[in-house]
Amino acid sequence: MKKANPNQDRPEIFNTAVLKKIQQARMAQPTAGELLSGILSGDINALSKAITLIESSNPKHFEKANTLIHSCLPHANQSVRIGITGIPGVGKSSFIEAFGKHLSGLGKKIAVLTIDPSSTISHGSILGDKTRMEELAKDPNAYVRPSASGETLGGVARKTRETIVLCEAAGFDTIIIETVGVGQSETAVHSMVDFFLLLNVSGTGDELQGIKRGIMEMADAIVINKADGDNIPKATLARTQFAHALHLFPSKKSGWIPTATTCSAKTNEGIAEIEQLISKYIELTKNNGFFDSKRAEQNEFWLLETIHHQLQEHFFHHPEIQKELEKTKKAVQNNEYSPFAAAQLLLKKYFKNKP
Amino acid sequence: MKKANPNQDRPEIFNTAVLKKIQQARMAQPTAGELLSGILSGDINALSKAITLIESSNPKHFEKANTLIHSCLPHANQSVRIGITGIPGVGKSSFIEAFGKHLSGLGKKIAVLTIDPSSTISHGSILGDKTRMEELAKDPNAYVRPSASGETLGGVARKTRETIVLCEAAGFDTIIIETVGVGQSETAVHSMVDFFLLLNVSGTGDELQGIKRGIMEMADAIVINKADGDNIPKATLARTQFAHALHLFPSKKSGWIPTATTCSAKTNEGIAEIEQLISKYIELTKNNGFFDSKRAEQNEFWLLETIHHQLQEHFFHHPEIQKELEKTKKAVQNNEYSPFAAAQLLLKKYFKNKP
Numbered sequence: 160m161k162k163a164n165p166n167q168d169r170p171e172i173f174n175t176a177v178l179k180k181i182q183q184a185r186m187a188q189p190t191a192g193e194l195l196s197g198i199l200s201g202d203i204n205a206l207s208k209a210i211t212l213i214e215s216s217n218p219k220h221f222e223k224a225n226t227l228i229h230s231c232l233p234h235a236n237q238s239v240r241i242g243i244t245g246i247p248g249v250g251k252s253s254f255i256e257a258f259g260k261h262l263s264g265l266g267k268k269i270a271v272l273t274i275d276p277s278s279t280i281s282h283g284s285i286l287g288d289k290t291r292m293e294e295l296a297k298d299p300n301a302y303v304r305p306s307a308s309g310e311t312l313g314g315v316a317r318k319t320r321e322t323i324v325l326c327e328a329a330g331f332d333t334i335i336i337e338t339v340g341v342g343q344s345e346t347a348v349h350s351m352v353d354f355f356l357l358l359n360v361s362g363t364g365d366e367l368q369g370i371k372r373g374i375m376e377m378a379d380a381i382v383i384n385k386a387d388g389d390n391i392p393k394a395t396l397a398r399t400q401f402a403h404a405l406h407l408f409p410s411k412k413s414g415w416i417p418t419a420t421t422c423s424a425k426t427n428e429g430i431a432e433i434e435q436l437i438s439k440y441i442e443l444t445k446n447n448g449f450f451d452s453k454r455a456e457q458n459e460f461w462l463l464e465t466i467h468h469q470l471q472e473h474f475f476h477h478p479e480i481q482k483e484l485e486k487t488k489k490a491v492q493n494n495e496y497s498p499f500a501a502a503q504l505l506l507k508k509y510f511k512n513k514p
Numbered sequence: 515m516k517k518a519n520p521n522q523d524r525p526e527i528f529n530t531a532v533l534k535k536i537q538q539a540r541m542a543q544p545t546a547g548e549l550l551s552g553i554l555s556g557d558i559n560a561l562s563k564a565i566t567l568i569e570s571s572n573p574k575h576f577e578k579a580n581t582l583i584h585s586c587l588p589h590a591n592q593s594v595r596i597g598i599t600g601i602p603g604v605g606k607s608s609f610i611e612a613f614g615k616h617l618s619g620l621g622k623k624i625a626v627l628t629i630d631p632s633s634t635i636s637h638g639s640i641l642g643d644k645t646r647m648e649e650l651a652k653d654p655n656a657y658v659r660p661s662a663s664g665e666t667l668g669g670v671a672r673k674t675r676e677t678i679v680l681c682e683a684a685g686f687d688t689i690i691i692e693t694v695g696v697g698q699s700e701t702a703v704h705s706m707v708d709f710f711l712l713l714n715v716s717g718t719g720d721e722l723q724g725i726k727r728g729i730m731e732m733a734d735a736i737v738i739n740k741a742d743g744d745n746i747p748k749a750t751l752a753r754t755q756f757a758h759a760l761h762l763f764p765s766k767k768s769g770w771i772p773t774a775t776t777c778s779a780k781t782n783e784g785i786a787e788i789e790q791l792i793s794k795y796i797e798l799t800k801n802n803g804f805f806d807s808k809r810a811e812q813n814e815f816w817l818l819e820t821i822h823h824q825l826q827e828h829f830f831h832h833p834e835i836q837k838e839l840e841k842t843k844k845a846v847q848n849n850e851y852s853p854f855a856a857a858q859l860l861l862k863k864y865f866k867n868k869p
Contacts, residue, residue, distance in 0.1 A: 225858075232851075324852070455848075465854050467826060506824050
C-alpha cells in the first residue's frame with residue numbers, strides 16, 4: 160500500500176511547505192540597511208520596527224540595533240528635545256495633545272515618547288498612552304510611542320535615548336519626552352532633553368508638596384495647567400507663587416531665567432505662548448553656545464553613567480559578593496564595622512577573584 | 515696609632531648612640547591599644563594623634579588606623595551630629611563659636627570638624643580654622659580640628675566620618691561638621707549628620723542666589739545670622755521669605771518641618787533657641803525611629819559609596835582605558851558613537867584584560 164501523503168487531502172493552508180513559506184515571510188525581519196533607508200525616508204512603519212528592535216532584550220538583536228543607531232547618528236541631533244514632567248492629575252496627556260497639535264499646526268513634526276519604568280509592572284500605561292493621546296496619534300505630523308519596557312530605569316533610559324536618535328533620523332524636529340515622575344525618572348529625562356518643563360495645577364496652597372525634591376530646580380519653565388473657567392484666579396495665584404519660588408533658586412548655567420506661566424489644554428489658552436517661550440530658550444542657548452555644550456555633556460554623562468552602572472552590576476552580581484553583601488550591610492548598619500573598612504574587605508574579595 | 519673614635523671628643527648630643535635613642539623616642543608612636551585607652555579616657559592629645567594617624571596617607575598606617583577605628587566603634591554613636599553650611603561671608607565661624615560656647619555652658623562637650631577639600635590647595639584654611647575659633651578652641655569642653663587634607667572629597671569625607679567615631683569615643687556628645695560649600699561637600703556632610711543647618715544672612719532680596727542647587731531642600735533649619743542692630747528688620751524679612759520657600763518643599767521623611775529663624779553671633783540673640791530647636795528635632799526623630807534608621811542608612815550609604823568610588827577608580831586607572839577614554843569621550847560628544855555602544859566597547863576591553 161502506498162504511504163499516505165499527510166498533506167494530500169488537506170487544503171493548501173495546511174500544506175507544510177506553504178505554511179513554512181508564510182511563516183518565513185512573516186518572520187523575515189528587514190535588515191539594518193532596509194530599516195535605515197525606511198527611517199531616512201520617514202516611513203513610520205520602519206521607524207516602529209526599528210524601535211521594537213532597539214527595545215528587544217534578545218542579545219541576538221543587539222548588534223543589529225547598534226549598527227542601525229550608528230548609521231542613524233549622522234542624521235540625528237537636529238531636533239528640539241523637550242522633557243515634560245508632573246505628578247498624576249495635572250493633565251500631562253491632554254497638555255501634550257494640545258501642545259503637540261499646536262506644533263503640528265506650525266508645520267512641525269512631533270514625536271512623543273514616554274519614560275515610565277513602572278509600566279513593566281502594570282502594563283497598564285501602554286494601553287493608556289495609546290488611548291490618552293488619540294487626537295495627536297491620528298495627526299500625520301505626530302508619532303506617539305509608549306514607554307519602552309524594561310526592568311530598570313537605566314535600561315528604559317538607554318532605549319529612550321536611542322529612540323530619540325531614530326526619531327530624529329526619521330525627520331521629527333520636536334521630541335517630547337514625558338515622564339510620570341516615578342523614582343529617578345525625572346533626572347533621567349532631564350539628562351536627555353534641551354528644555355525641561357514642569358507641569359502643575361493650582362491646588363490647596365501646597366502646590367509644591369507633591370513634587371519630588373530637586374525637580375523644581377531642574378525646570379526651565381513651570382506651567383500651571385487647567386487655567387480655565389472658575390479656576391483662572393487660583394491658577395494665576397499659583398503662577399505667582401511658583402514665579403516667586405523660582406526666583407529664589409540659583410541662576411542657571413544656560414543663562415535662562417526660568418519662568419512660571421498658565422495654560423489650559425481645554426481652551427488652548429497659553430499653549431502658543433509656551434511654544435514661543437521654548438523657541439526663545441532655544442534661540443538664547445544656541446547663541447550662547449549652551450545648547451551644543453549641554454548636548455555634548457549629556458552624551459558624556461550617558462557614557463559614564465553606563466560604565467558606572469555596569470561596573471556595579473558586575474560587582475554586585477559576583478557570587479562571592481552576593482554571599483557576603485547582606486551580612487556586611489547588617490554589620491555596617493549596626494556599627495560593628497566601619498563602612499570604609501567593610502568596603503575594603505569586599506573589594507579585596509572581588510578583585511582577587513576576578514577571572 | 516689608635517683609631518680615633520669620632521664621638522670621643524664631642525658633646526653627648528652628638529654621640530650617635532644617644533642621638534639614635536632620642537630619635538627613636540621621638541618617633542615611637544603609641545600603639546593602637548595605647549591610643550584607644552587614651553581616647554576612652556578623654557585624652558585630647560591621644561585623640562589628636564589618632565586623628566593624625568587616620569589622616570595619614572602612608573599605607574603602613576592603614577591597618578593600625580582600621581584597628582583603632584574598629585575598637586572605637588562600640589564606644590561611638592552616642593552623640594548628636596550637626597552639619598552647618600553656608601556661603602562665605604555668612605559668619606559660619608563666629609556662629610559656631612557662639613553656638614559652641616552656649617552648648618559648653620549647658621555642660622556639653624563639642625567637637626568641631628570642617629570639611630574643606632579646597633584646603634589641600636591653599637593650605638590657608640588650616641591656619642584660618644585655628645585662628646577663627648580662638649575662643650571655642652580655648653574652651654576645655656570643646657575640640658576644634660581643622661579639615662583633613664586629601665586630594666578628593668571622597669578621601670576627606672572618609673577621614674571626617676572616621677574622625678567622628680574617634681571624637682565620640684573620646685566622649686564628645688555634640689559633633690559639629692562645618693563645610694565651606696565647595697563642590698559636593700554639602701551633600702557629603704548631609705550624609706554624615708543628624709541635623710543639617712543652613713546659615714545665611716539677609717541681603718539684597720536675592721538671598722538664595724548664592725546657595726547651591728538642592729542645599730535648601732536638605733536643610734532642617736535655615737538660620738539668618740547677623741540679626742543685630744540696624745540689620746534686624748532685614749533679617750526678619752529674610753526669615754519670612756525663607757520660611758515661605760521651605761513651606762513649598764515636599765515634606766521630609768523625618769516628619770520634621772524645617773523652620774527658618776534668626777540669630778546674632780554677636781549679641782547671642784537666638785542662639786539658645788537654635789539649641790532648643792535641634793533638641794526638639796532629636797527628640798522627635800528618636801521617638802519616631804527616624805534617628806536610628808537614618809544613621810543605619812548613612813552607614814550603608816558610605817559602604818556603597820566607597821565601593822562605587824573604588825570600582826570607578828580601578829576602571830579609569832586601567833592603562834587600556836586611560837589610552838582610549840579621551841578619544842571615546844570626544845567621539846561620543848560629537849555624536850560619532852552612541853554613548854551606550856561606546857561604553858560597551860570600553861567595558862569589553864576592561865573585563866577582558868583583567869588580571
